[in-house]
Amino acid sequence: MLASVLFVPSAPLLVPELTGPAAADTEPIRAAVISAATELAVVTPHWIAIGVGDVGVLSSVGAGVTTAHDDMAAPDVSLPPSAGSVHARSVHARSVHARSGTFRAYGVDVAVSLDGPAALDGTAASGFPAPDGPDGREAAPLRLPLSMLVAGWLRGQVGAGPVETVVVAPDATPADCARQGAGIADRLQSTDDPVGVVVVGDGATALSAKAPGGGLRQSSVALQERIDRALATADVAALESLDVTECAAGGVSGRAAWQVAAALGASYRAIRVWYADAPFGVGYDVVTWEPSR
Template sequence: MLAAVVFVPSAPLLVPELVGPSAFDTEPVRSAVGDALAGAVAIGVDRWVVVGASDDPVTGPVREAGSGSFARFGVDVRVSLSDETGPRMSLSMLVGAWLHEWASLGPASACVVGRESTPDECAGIGAELAARLGESAERIGLLVVGDGSTALTPKAPGGGRRESAVALNDAIVAAIGGADTAALAALRPEPCDAEGVGGRVAWQVAAAAVENCGSAVVAKTGYAGAPFGVGYIVATWTVTGDRA
């Protein structure tokens, strides 16, 4: 059964070895992620599913290796999520695996979604995930890894600040912060791609999973900001029971 959904950024900066001791801008994000994961553990989660987008421009479910390294980001920090074999881990899975180890979470598996999956494909993947969750007596948490727009500040990596990117990111923050599954399902690939949104497919899969589980949730946002021009949100949806 679904117990909680935790949204975190797909940000290598969460890993201290990759940013160095003087990167003070990273601490509020990392602290919020730690608090969110600790809160989910406190309510009782037996098993985790890490949901994130693939690096490769593909669609549908993707199989990747369960272990990998941040070496391509500058430091050979190794992580492991499972004993799966396959192509190298995408960034979302590297981050998810690091958080899994850092927060000492329970057993985990991966749900990697092709980053070019359509909203309908994401809805189908989410429905299948919900069916598996419903068959389990364990309390399961979804760790949903994804970033918002990349053009939120003048020096943002997406080409500087764009008001269209800010507006889209604000809408995403509101949807996640309000557990608005319909708004997340309605995100369109074209504007998300244009504004550098990396989390769309992961968020849409999670939204569909919650919808198909028939679960009522209480949402709490722990962090929403753009310390490096990229939209990061940390939030938790705690399952409170079936919808009336």
């Protein structure tokens, strides 16, 4: 049973160790995310996290990895959440587990886990070896994509249970996303246990003069306004209509994850906007959707 949908940014700056004590400008977004996640954890400790994979990074979560787009299977989500599952593009179509990771690549070795206390080295004890590279040698260790690092960090901050994971290819088509969302919806309808869905993704990256997407672009501002409005009103049709090319040009990394969430098939009776701003030139939204019963 779908209990609530929470949208949060995929931003390393949420982690205080990565910004330092003097970075007061990160506190409002962090406080909003923690407050919203705390409320969700009170409703249910059982979460599914939906996010996109990192572009050009070998990453995997859970038990299932596929290289497909058009024939993506529905995620193997067992509820209540326990062991995690992924359906995202990878250069290796082998079963591997990654249930913990670290923000080391973002400046500080902050370990997180999708299950419980993170491993000291930021890796998962999965029982599966890393897949071999093309030359037969062991490939570089798989790692959690940023979206799942954020999900794991958030789980730890509010004491939620193990998090099921759905990682979507960044360039997944709306049709791919709709199939993924429909598969998750079927699983949610098969259990009477309340389950929260946490959707991790950022908006446009060119919303100010110093934005990481190359400065201020009015096209990105207009796109972000549409995204903010869609999330603030639970307008699933508007999310479904987001254009892949336009979002890629605007640096919108959350598009595919939002379109999966839009396909959950619920109607929503209550919406709370915790945060909607772009303090660093990137669109960040923290929004809760509560479904109609």
